[in-house]
Amino acid sequence: IAGITQAPTSQILAAGRRMTLRCTQDMRHNAMYWYRQDLGLGLRLIHYSNTAGTTGKGEVPDGYSVSRANTDDFPLTLASAVPSQTSVYFCASSESSGGSNEQFFGPGTRLTVL
Amino acid sequence: GQQVMQIPQYQHVQEGEDFTTYCNSSTTLSNIQWYKQRPGGHPVFLIQLVKSGEVKKQKRLTFQFGEAKKNSSLHITATQTTDVGTYFCAGWGYSGAGSYQLTFGKGTKLSVIP
Numbered sequence: 001i002a003g004i005t006q007a008p009t010s011q012i013l014a015a016g017r018r019m020t021l022r023c024t025q026d027m028r029h030n031a032m033y034w035y036r037q038d039l040g041l042g043l044r045l046i047h048y049s050n051t052a053g054t055t056g057k058g059e060v061p062d063g064y065s066v067s068r069a070n071t072d073d074f075p076l077t078l079a080s081a082v083p084s085q086t087s088v089y090f091c092a093s094s095e096s097s098g099g100s101n102e103q104f105f106g107p108g109t110r111l112t113v114l
Numbered sequence: 115g116q117q118v119m120q121i122p123q124y125q126h127v128q129e130g131e132d133f134t135t136y137c138n139s140s141t142t143l144s145n146i147q148w149y150k151q152r153p154g155g156h157p158v159f160l161i162q163l164v165k166s167g168e169v170k171k172q173k174r175l176t177f178q179f180g181e182a183k184k185n186s187s188l189h190i191t192a193t194q195t196t197d198v199g200t201y202f203c204a205g206w207g208y209s210g211a212g213s214y215q216l217t218f219g220k221g222t223k224l225s226v227i228p
Contacts, residue, residue: 035218040123042202042220043157058215090156099144099206099214102159 002026004106006091012112013081021076021109023091029104031097032074033058034066036087037108043090049074050097081113116141116209120202120219128227133190135222137203146179146186147216149202157202193226200224 007022025032034046045058049068063085065077074093078085089109094101117140127133137146145164149157161170163179163186170177176189186205190197200221209215 040220042120043218045215045218092157099216100162100164102147102162103149103157103204103216105156105158108156 004091004093004104006089006106006109008109009107010110010112012114013078015082015113016080019078019081019111021078021089021091021111023074023076023106024072025074025091025093025104025106026072027093027095027104028071029093029095030071031094031101032068033092033094033103034064034074034076035090035092036060036085037090038087046076046089048097081111083113085111086113087111116205116207116215116217118203118205118217118219120222122222123220124223124225126225126227127193129195130192133193133197133224135188135201135203135224137186137188137205137219139184139205139207139217141184141207143183143205143207144214145206146183147204147206148177148186148188149204149218150199151202151221152199155199190224193224195226195228198224198226 004025030051033048035043047066049055052071091106092103094103119138147162148160151157168179174191200223202221203219
């Protein structure tokens, strides 16, 4: 693989169910991010990780959790999905957390919560 | 916290016409990045501007960073159908509580009529 992969590509989920979105990068980037994209609202940061073992909250963290056990993987978990979490989720990474670094995005996961 | 506003939200142009999208920040930025997202795709980094008053060109695309480092613009000359997509600016600046972050604008969706 090269770059960032996300799984699944799409998912339909019943409200109340637990769901983990997977993200893996092979660029050895230190920083990783999760965004959600909703029509008219652009990209909103959910959680981020500046380096393995650390995580932080973004603009819209409620209802989501993340972990960063190693450099490559950054899963996003919805503990109990609600319809308002219907969105397209993008994982991204950058070489470091500094502002001069471009972010590389994965292909996204389209999640529908019914 | 830091806010990044982008206008217009939508723009429809005839092929061959010019297009401009504007980005304004509520705070002074360290740098600004621009991304393009094709329909159904993921955001892809285009460029980064760092210096006050900086102007950069990529073929038909011209990027400017304002003198006060609070605004930026992307201008496309003689649009082509390949320019279709959503253009996002993202500003790196102080977000409060001693932290910096990259904040995305809501994007401008460009449609090109052949």
